[in-house]
Amino acid sequence: MNDRKSLQRALDTRLYLLLYGISNAAPCGKPVWHFPEKVYDSEETLRKCAESALAFVLGDLSHTYFVGNAPMGHMVIQQMENVPEPFKRFFFKSQVIDTNKFNIQKCEDFVWVTKDELLEYFPEQAEFFKKLIIS
Template sequence: MPHGQLAQLHLNFPCRGTGDYQIDYKPAPRISEADKTNDQRSLQRALDRRLYLLVHGTTHGSDSGKPVWHFPEKVYESEETLRKCAESALESLIGDLSHTYFVGNAPMGHMVIQPTEDKKTPSIKRFFFKSQVIAVNKFDIKKCDDFVWVTKDELLEYFPEQGEFLNKMIIS
């Protein structure tokens, strides 16, 4: 082809879809079976809200050593970053992290737990990382007594004494 000329390609498709068509579309319901049965172990509930994972078991820094509801956690040891520590904590519960996405490298918040009056428990800094579930409806959660997926409002019922902090940290 001589210099300065353009090659043009014209595609001609036959007209399809001419005429009137009626598409019967019915959106899926927002209320799932898990909502109707209040199945907090299911990710198929409160489909229009964010859900947060809580696990039941012993937690670091607990005064009594009794099992309580808490976020997945791990004591920072020798990981490269705090995020790697958070990933390790979640991986110990759900195994493969291929269906999760950690939002950013920095924590979304932190709180300092002061020592108890008897000074048996040192002060602890808890860092919170945000991660999201992607393209999966169920996890095989292990290494805990029980687990629940809760909305922000339900989360505040589990931790009423930290309600102000959680309201600031978590966007509905």
């Protein structure tokens, strides 16, 4: 049925969680599609920061598993009108374990997308995601 709100829509394919709402690098504070994110504050490690970002929207992380302690990649976000300095956005890989439903909160909307559908949401970063996730 291609229900992008369901984890059961593409059982043999990895799915990626995207949120619709205000992002740290959203132009003019407008809602955009983005991955769960958080500005690094005072966490012990980048992984702890990534866990905190995911916990913010999922609440309970008991059905998630972070693959490793290091980010799987990063991109540099250049200066924008609402972001005075360039910054790095780090990506961590995590997996859903033993559940098919989450109570996703703190965003206007969400979708679970396949790697091919991911490019529909981020056409301007297609080359980056092709290298990071798809290849």
